[in-house]
Each structure stands twice: as structure tokens, then as C-alpha cells.
Amino acid sequence: MPAQILGTDIEQYLDAHERKSLLRFITCGSVDDGKSSLIGRLLYECQLIFDDQLAALASDSRRYGTRGDALDLALLVDGLSAEREQGITIDVAYRYFSTDRRKFIVADTPGHEQYTRNMVTGASTAEVAVILVDARHGVLTQTRRHTFLVTLLGIRTVVLAINKMDLVDYAEERAEQIAEEYEAFASRLGELDITCIPLSAVHGDNVVARSDRMPWYAGPALLEYLETVEPRRPPGAAPFRMPVQTVLRPDLGFRGFAGPVVRGTVAPGDRVVVLPSGRTSTIDRIVTFDGDLAQAEAGQSITVTLTDEVDVSRGDVLASATEPAAVADQFEVDLVWMSEQEMLPGRSYLIKLGTQLVPGSISKPKYRVNVDNLDRLAATTLGLNDIAVCTLSLDRAVPYDRYADNRELGGFLVIDRLTNDTVAAGMLRLALRRSTNVQWQEVEVTKQARARLAGHQPCVVWFTGLSGAGKSTVANLLERRLHALGCRTYLLDGDNVRHGLNHDLGFTEVDRIENIRRVAEVAALMVDAGLIVLVSLISPYRSDREQARSLVEPTEFCEVFVDTPLAVAESRDPKGLYAKARRGELPNFTGIDSEYQPPLWPEVHLEMTSLAPEEAAERVLLTLRERGVLPS
Amino acid sequence: MLSHLRQLEAESIQIIREAVAESEHPVMLYSVGKDSTVLLHLARKAFYPAKPPFPLLHVDTTWKFQEMYAFRDRAAAEAGMELIVHQNPDALARNINPFTHGSSVHTHIWKTEGLKQALDKYHIDMAFGGARRDEEKSRAKERVFSVRSAQHRWDPKRQRPELWQLYNGRTAPGESVRVFPLSNWTELDVWQYIRAEQIPVVSLYLAAPRPVVERDGMLIMVDDDRLPLAPGEQPVLKSVRFRTLGCYPLSGAVESTASTIVDVIAEMLLTTTSERQGRLIDHDASASMERKKQEGYF
Numbered sequence: 001m002p003a004q005i006l007g008t009d010i011e012q013y014l015d016a017h018e019r020k021s022l023l024r025f026i027t028c029g030s031v032d033d034g035k036s037s038l039i040g041r042l043l044y045e046c047q048l049i050f051d052d053q054l055a056a057l058a059s060d061s062r063r064y065g066t067r068g069d070a071l072d073l074a075l076l077v078d079g080l081s082a083e084r085e086q087g088i089t090i091d092v093a094y095r096y097f098s099t100d101r102r103k104f105i106v107a108d109t110p111g112h113e114q115y116t117r118n119m120v121t122g123a124s125t126a127e128v129a130v131i132l133v134d135a136r137h138g139v140l141t142q143t144r145r146h147t148f149l150v151t152l153l154g155i156r157t158v159v160l161a162i163n164k165m166d167l168v169d170y171a172e173e174r175a176e177q178i179a180e181e182y183e184a185f186a187s188r189l190g191e192l193d194i195t196c197i198p199l200s201a202v203h204g205d206n207v208v209a210r211s212d213r214m215p216w217y218a219g220p221a222l223l224e225y226l227e228t229v230e231p232r233r234p235p236g237a238a239p240f241r242m243p244v245q246t247v248l249r250p251d252l253g254f255r256g257f258a259g260p261v262v263r264g265t266v267a268p269g270d271r272v273v274v275l276p277s278g279r280t281s282t283i284d285r286i287v288t289f290d291g292d293l294a295q296a297e298a299g300q301s302i303t304v305t306l307t308d309e310v311d312v313s314r315g316d317v318l319a320s321a322t323e324p325a326a327v328a329d330q331f332e333v334d335l336v337w338m339s340e341q342e343m344l345p346g347r348s349y350l351i352k353l354g355t356q357l358v359p360g361s362i363s364k365p366k367y368r369v370n371v372d373n374l375d376r377l378a379a380t381t382l383g384l385n386d387i388a389v390c391t392l393s394l395d396r397a398v399p400y401d402r403y404a405d406n407r408e409l410g411g412f413l414v415i416d417r418l419t420n421d422t423v424a425a426g427m428l429r430l431a432l433r434r435s436t437n438v439q440w441q442e443v444e445v446t447k448q449a450r451a452r453l454a455g456h457q458p459c460v461v462w463f464t465g466l467s468g469a470g471k472s473t474v475a476n477l478l479e480r481r482l483h484a485l486g487c488r489t490y491l492l493d494g495d496n497v498r499h500g501l502n503h504d505l506g507f508t509e510v511d512r513i514e515n516i517r518r519v520a521e522v523a524a525l526m527v528d529a530g531l532i533v534l535v536s537l538i539s540p541y542r543s544d545r546e547q548a549r550s551l552v553e554p555t556e557f558c559e560v561f562v563d564t565p566l567a568v569a570e571s572r573d574p575k576g577l578y579a580k581a582r583r584g585e586l587p588n589f590t591g592i593d594s595e596y597q598p599p600l601w602p603e604v605h606l607e608m609t610s611l612a613p614e615e616a617a618e619r620v621l622l623t624l625r626e627r628g629v630l631p632s
Numbered sequence: 633m634l635s636h637l638r639q640l641e642a643e644s645i646q647i648i649r650e651a652v653a654e655s656e657h658p659v660m661l662y663s664v665g666k667d668s669t670v671l672l673h674l675a676r677k678a679f680y681p682a683k684p685p686f687p688l689l690h691v692d693t694t695w696k697f698q699e700m701y702a703f704r705d706r707a708a709a710e711a712g713m714e715l716i717v718h719q720n721p722d723a724l725a726r727n728i729n730p731f732t733h734g735s736s737v738h739t740h741i742w743k744t745e746g747l748k749q750a751l752d753k754y755h756i757d758m759a760f761g762g763a764r765r766d767e768e769k770s771r772a773k774e775r776v777f778s779v780r781s782a783q784h785r786w787d788p789k790r791q792r793p794e795l796w797q798l799y800n801g802r803t804a805p806g807e808s809v810r811v812f813p814l815s816n817w818t819e820l821d822v823w824q825y826i827r828a829e830q831i832p833v834v835s836l837y838l839a840a841p842r843p844v845v846e847r848d849g850m851l852i853m854v855d856d857d858r859l860p861l862a863p864g865e866q867p868v869l870k871s872v873r874f875r876t877l878g879c880y881p882l883s884g885a886v887e888s889t890a891s892t893i894v895d896v897i898a899e900m901l902l903t904t905t906s907e908r909q910g911r912l913i914d915h916d917a918s919a920s921m922e923r924k925k926q927e928g929y930f
Binding site: 010011014017018019020021022091092093094095096098102103105108117120121124125245246248249250254256258259260262287288289290297299300301303314338350352355407408411412413415420421422425 | 633634635636637638639640641642643645646649650652653676677678679680681682683765766772773790792793794795796797798800802803804815816818820821824827828894897898
């Protein structure tokens with residue numbers, strides 16, 4: 001920077017610098033991945049290190065460094081002494097550097113076990129994530145974890161920085177192998193823009209300038225990329241939104257509403273609606289210290305006046321009258337628990353959403369997400385760093401946007417009413433339909449009443465096992481027996497539901513989970529209707545089956561493990577699927593290239609190698625009698 | 633697309649409005665320096681056409697540059713804001729000064745203790761400060777809203793996660809929050825903004841011939857007759873300016889000919905020493921900022 005300005009007109013240079021853009025990004029990785037070296041390198045190369053800092057760095061490098069007599073750039077960012085680090089429970093370090101084209105704000109998050117809340121905090125304001133991997137180790141569990149967390153927070157633009165290329169001889173095959181593996185995993189997380197950059201932070205290869213040690217790499221160096229990338233933003237038109245922070249009344253003649261434009265644009269003459277009241281008005285002026293504006297855009301902090309005397313106060317949202325924000329009081333939310341005191345379902349917390357502060361409570365989690373493998377786990381509460389899907393119920397209806405559409409009106413804080421601590425952060429997925437003015441209808445005819453009429457208790461009989469294990473055969477036989485006994489039954493068959501209810505789903509892990517979730521919900525409804533529901537579904541993951549179990553009463557779920565060894569099932573292969581899978585024509589086939597997790601404590605364990613199908617059905621029937629589903 | 637300066641400006645205004653809305657007795661700590669000056673400018677923008685709904689608080693040590701006092705009174709009057717000046721009566725009575733007591737004691741009693749007294753006296757529950765995260769390594773992790781106990785202590789365990797543009801400024805009785813709207817600004821951003829907005833700053837930031845003496849390798853300006861001179865020591869007239877301003881006996885000047893804001897920025901782009909080097913208080917101990925923060929200093 002200095003060398004360049006010497007010869008140029010400083011005024012011109014500064015004018016140009018005033019118009020620079022700003023990019024906020026997050027770096028994820030551990031010290032072992034060379035993250036500190038990478039950030040240190042960026043700061044160093046952008047000449048943000050002053051002489052006195054450099055002198056300190058040289059002496060620190062000799063004392064604590066790992067690079068012999070050379071400068072250890074990592075010490076620029078993690079040189080804090082141990083006692084300083086102590087007790088800092090949430091430590092996202094923010095760092096700043098700029099080039100002639102852009103200013104950068106880096107949220108630098110550590111990769112150690114406190115990672116979740118730090119990373120979630122850092123990612124909340126970032127538009128791009130730089131995820132580091134060590135070229136020697138490739139994609140690790142933590143890489144997947146970091147990627148999941150940044151996408152959970154809405155980042156859709158990801159750089160995979162394949163660091164330490166010097167330690168793998170700058171080998172193209174290695175970089176490609178890692179990139180492929182990563183892209184295969186990341187494709188499960190939805191639409192992402194992924195750029196893989198092989199580099200060496202220690203030697204500076206492909207960090208600031210392209211390295212001639214990797215002539216095979218045709219993409220940009222990291223800094224070049226960061227200077228030019230346009231982060232992927234929510235698609236579609238963005239209607240105007242402005243949460244009102246304060247009402248300005250300097251004198252009787254002026255009433256202005258101040259707040260940030262968090263989405264869209266606004267101009268005098270625009271029709272707006274005040275939410276939640278629903279009153280409409282028209283923007284009269286956009287007033288600023290520097291004069292009135294003809295238009296304002298997302299990112300600006302403004303003050304507007306309206307043409308009518310409508311009631312507006314802090315907490316309200318001004319929104320486009322043609323595309324207003326929705327108003328609701330119950331939501332399905334992603335929740336990240338950030339406190340050491342655990343979440344208490346049903347307890348009253350304060351929810352801060354936009355400029356609104358509303359009392360609300362959180363349901364028992366629908367499920368918790370294992371961030372290492374995205375498994376869904378049953379949970380009754382949440383502890384520090386847990387991530388879960390829950391229902392949020394507010395004491396009154398509030399205007400909102402879905403988080404995927406608008407972070408600023410879809411992200412919220414959960415505040416403990418006694419300590420005032422921020423204990424969690426959450427993201428609105430969707431409003432629950434019953435909240436739009438539909439109260440939960442208390443029904444007169446209860447499940448028990450229906451059961452009395454039917455003469456048996458309702459129940460889900462869940463058959464799980466490999467493809468070709470005999471689930472459908474046994475389930476069919478059982479249904480015939482139950483029907484003959486006068487029971488009200490229904491059979492939900494995995495293949496059949498894919499023709500109708502779930503015809504939009506494929507066989508990726510995400511789709512399989514959704515497939516099972518829908519079947520489980522339908523089964524629960526049918527139990528409520530008083531039926532004995534037979535579900536025949538491979539349902540390979542334990543967590544999904546546990547989820548299905550959690551939807552009904554403990555006595556109403558009967559897990560049947562149809563246990564046929566893989567070799568036997570494959571030799572039967574009634575639908576020819578194993579043969580196809582072996583030929584590579586059926587990816588993600590359970591037992592071949594996708595895992596089957598057998599039940600640990602099934603209600604019925606059918607070892608099919610020693611049981612005829614009729615005997616198996618009889619065993620299940622017996623169990624239903626023992627469990628009181630059928631009168632004995 | 634907004635430029636980086638306009639984005640920083642909008643973010644700071646949003647923070648200022650939010651902090652005021654969530655507090656009952658807000659105040660802006662005003663130190664007359666360039667960061668305070670930018671902060672005051674942003675506060676005026678945040679509430680325009682109304683006046684910022686809080687007073688300025690200057691925790692005075694009686695040892696600031698004469699020009700700073702004049703500038704302070706003018707700035708408050710121009711903004712139409714009330715100015716509270718607090719001088720620690722205990723420090724006044726004991727005549728605490730940097731020469732007899734050393735920079736560390738001087739700063740602690742006048743500034744740290746003085747600030748606590750003022751916050752207690754006026755029941756302040758939220759105080760704006762002009763600190764930036766880029767000033768010092770230990771500040772990189774500081775929150776925008778920093779919670780302080782009733783004893784004004786900074787407890788690392790009580791600091792709250794900050795996501796999106798959402799800040800939690802809630803306090804229990806006696807507790808307070810320090811809010812730093814300039815957290816994401818760098819020194820260069822501050823100067824560029826001063827240039828872009830043509831904000832007047834104390835002229836001590838610009839080079840001019842000033843009488844100085846050399847102390848411990850630093851150039852100290854002889855601002856009044858309270859600076860003890862060694863036998864035979866004569867102030868020399870040098871073209872100097874200040875990169876940071878505080879108590880004049882503790883503020884080191886740099887030799888410079890940069891007499892305009894543009895010159896200052898050009899010099900800064902070429903300079904090779906960091907801003908805080910000119911502050912004597914930071915040299916006492918390497919972890920001194922961290923300790924001062926815990927004690928209640930900014």
C-alpha cells in the first residue's frame with residue numbers, strides 16, 4: 001500500500017479508498033490446521049503490522065515460535081498469554097485488514113470444544129466462511145461440523161482452504177481428492193457455492209498471489225478470491241423491512257421513526273404497513289443529518305416520517321404494504337443453546353427479535369442434532385452447545401421473516417429473565433399453522449373413547465430391517481391376522497408411501513430422514529385415530545426411529561427388528577436391488593454403501609434365519625397381547 | 633452497495649439507538665480525542681433532527697491539554713448537549729499528578745476511580761465509549777455491549793454472546809453496560825471518516841511548531857508551567873503532532889509536518905509504529921490493558 005501511494009495523488013487515492021466495499025467472513029479450523037498462520041499471513045501481507053509489533057513478533061518468535069529463526073506469523077493472532085485466555089468463555093476474536101479494493105472483518109473462531117457457540121456467534125454476521133483443512137488429513141469430522149454450523153447460520157458461500165500443501169509436495173491429486181470428498185459431503189447441506197483453494201499459509205503459496213509451486217491450480221489465490229467474491233444471498237425480490245428502534249419527537253411538528261433498513265429499499269411515496277397492528281401509511285420523507293434522501297437501501301440506518309398520524313412505537317416493523325412480513329406467535333425454530341445452565345422446557349424467557357422483546361417459552365426439543373454426523377437424537381432438555389429443533393411460543397404475535405430469507409428478522413436471542421444473560425440464539429424456520437389465529441381445538445372424542453369403541457388400544461408396530469429382510473411379508477401376514485380378529489389396522493409400506501405422500505423425496509440421507517419423519521407423523525395421527533398402524537420401512541438410523549417413538553405414548557410403540565443377515569437378504573434379492581447397488585447403479589443403498597444401525601432394545605427381535613414368516617407374525621401378535629394392545 | 637465507511641456508520645448508528653432504547657440513564661463518555669469526536673458525530677446523526685437524548689461525561693484529570701478543554705466546551709455547546717465534567721475530589725485534594733505519583737497511580741485515581749464515582753453519582757446504567765477492537769490485541773474479543781458489575785468490574789464469565797445486530801443491554805439494579813459503537817472501526821477508518829465528513833478535530837492532531845522536551849525517549853509538550861523542568865532543561869520548538877491525546881505529560885508527540893487531515897492519513901499509511909506506542913500508560917506492563925479493563929478502566 002505505501003509504496004503505491006508515493007507516486008500518486010493522495011486525494012485521489014483516498015477518494016478511491018472511501019468507496020471500498022466491506023466483506024465480513026469467518027475462519028474455522030483449529031490451530032493445527034494453520035488457521036492462525038493464515039490470518040497472520042493475511043495481516044502481514046496487507047502490511048498491517050507495524051514496526052513495534054514486528055519487533056515484538058520477532059522476539060516472541062524466538063521464544064515461543066515453531067519456525068526456528070523465521071517469523072512465526074501465527075503469534076500475531078494467538079499470542080495472548082495463558083492467564084488472559086483464562087475465563088474467557090466466548091471468544092470470537094475480530095480482526096481487520098484491508099486492501100485497495102475491500103475492507104475485511106474477520107471473525108476468528110477457535111476450533112476447540114467450545115466451538116459451537118463461538119462459531120455460531122462469528123457466523124451470524126459473516127457472509128463467507130473460510131474452512132481450513134490440513135492437506136495431510138483431509139476432511140475430518142470437525143470439517144463437517146464447521147460446515148454444518150456455518151450453513152445453519154445461513155452462510156451459502158464457502159471456501160475450503162486446503163492448507164499445508166507444502167507437506168504433501170504440492171500434489172494436485174491430493175488436493176483434488178480432498179475437494180471431491182468435501183463437495184460430496186457439502187451437497188447434503190443444500191445449495192452452496194464452494195471454492196477449494198490449495199495453499200500453504202506458512203510459505204505464502206496461493207494466499208496473496210498465485211504460487212508457481214502449484215502450476216496445475218488455475219483458480220484465484222485466497223486474497224484475490226476474497227477481494228472479488230460476491231456472496232450468495234437469499235434469492236428473489238427483497239421487500240422493504242425496517243424494525244423501529246426509536247421514535248424521534250424533537251418538537252410537536254415532527255414525528256420520525258428511526259431504524260435500520262434490514263431488507264429491500266424504500267423511497268418517499270412508498271406504501272408501508274405497520275406491523276403487527278396492520279395499519280397502512282405512506283413514506284413522506286427519509287430524514288438524515290446530511291439532508292433528505294430520495295431512497296434508502298438495506299444496510300442503512302435511517303429515519304422516516306409518514307403521511308398519516310398512525311401509531312408506531314419501538315418494536316414495530318415498517319414493511320412493504322404489498323409484501324408485508326407475516327405475523328405469528330408460534331414457530332418451529334433451530335435453537336443453539338449457549339449457556340451452562342440447561343434449557344427448561346416451558347419456562348418463560350425473554351425473546352429478542354428485531355427490536356421486539358417478548359416473553360415466550362420453548363417446547364421440549366423435537367430432536368437434537370449431532371453436529372458430527374447430523375444424526376437426530378431424542379432430547380428432553382438442552383445443554384451448552386446443543387443444537388435442536390424446538391417450538392417457540394410467544395406471549396403475543398410478532399412480525400418476522402423466515403431466517404432463510406432475512407437474518408435480521410429471523411434470528412433471535414433467548415434471554416434469561418433472572419440473570420439477564422443471553423442463554424441461546426435461534427433461527428425461525430417457519431410459523432406453525434395453528435398460530436395464525438387458530439387455537440388448539442380441544443376435542444371431545446378422545447383417543448381413549450375411540451379405543452373403547454374399537455375394542456383394542458392403538459399402537460404403532462414399526463418393522464425395521466434391511467431391504468429384502470422380510471418386513472413387508474411379515475407385516476402383511478400380521479395385518480391379515482389382526483383384521484381377522486376385528487382390529488382396525490392400516491399398513492404404511494415404505495415403497496407405497498414413496499408413490500404418493502413422499503414421491504418428492506429421493507434416497508439421500510436428508511431425504512431419507514424426511515421420508516421417515518413424514519411416515520412417523522402420519523402413523524402418530526393414525527394412533528390418535530385409534531388404529532393399529534403397521535409401518536414397514538428400512539429406517540436405517542436409530543435416531544429416526546427414536547424420533548418416531550417419541551411422537552406417541554411409550555406403550556403405543558412396538559419396534560420389530562426383522563433381522564436377516566446381509567448375505568441372506570442379498571441372496572434373496574426379491575426386487576433385484578442388491579444386484580443393482582453392487583453394480584453402482586443405486587447409490588446410498590442400505591447395507592452396501594449406507595449404514596444400517598440395528599435396534600439396541602427392540603420390543604420384538606425376529607431372527608429370520610430360524611423363523612418362518614407365519615411364525616414371525618405370530619410372535620408379534622403375542623407381544624401385542626402381552627403389552628395390552630389386544631385384549632388377552 | 634454501501635461503501636465500507638457507510639456500512640460502519642450505519643452499524644454504529646444502529647448500536648447507539650439500540651443502547652439508548654434499552655437504558656434508563658445513558659451517558660456518552662467524552663474524552664475530546666478523535667474517536668470521541670467521531671462518536672459524538674455519529675450520535676448526532678443517530679437522533680437527528682432531535683438532539684442525542686443523553687449528556688456527555690468528561691472524566692477530567694486537570695492535566696489535559698489546554699486546547700482540549702476549549703474544544704470540549706465548544707463541541708458540547710454546538711451539539712446542544714449537556715456536559716458533565718467530573719474531577720475526582722479525592723485526587724484534587726491529594727494533588728495527584730504524574731510526576732510525584734507516576735503514570736500508573738495518576739491514571740488509576742483520576743480516570744478509573746473518577747469514572748466509577750461519576751457513574752455512581754449519576755446512576756448511569758449505560759455509558760458509550762470510543763474504544764475500538766483493533767487498538768490492542770486483548771481488545772479483539774471485547775463485546776460491543778460489555779456488562780459491568782455493580783462494582784464496575786468486568787467479569788469475563790458474564791459477557792454475552794452477540795449475534796446478528798441483536799444486543800442484550802439488560803442490567804440488574806446497580807449493574808451497567810459499556811457500549812462501544814466503534815468496535816469494528818480501525819484507526820484508518822476513523823481518519824477517513826473524519827476526512828469524508830469534514831469533522832473538526834483538536835488541532836493537536838495536526839503538525840505545528842510546539843515547545844517540547846524529551847523524556848524517556850518521548851517528546852512531551854510543555855503545555856503549561858506545571859511541567860517540572862530539569863536544571864538547565866530548555867523546551868525546544870519542534871514541528872510535532874499527536875497520534876493520541878490524553879494528559880499532556882503522558883502524551884508523546886511525533887515529529888511531523890503533516891498539517892492537514894490528508895497529510896495525517898498519508899503519513900499514517902507510511903508510518904511504521906502503531907498508535908498506542910505514544911501512550912505512556914500502556915508501557916507499564918504488557919498485560920496492563922487487560923488489568924485496567926477488569927478494574928473498570930476502558
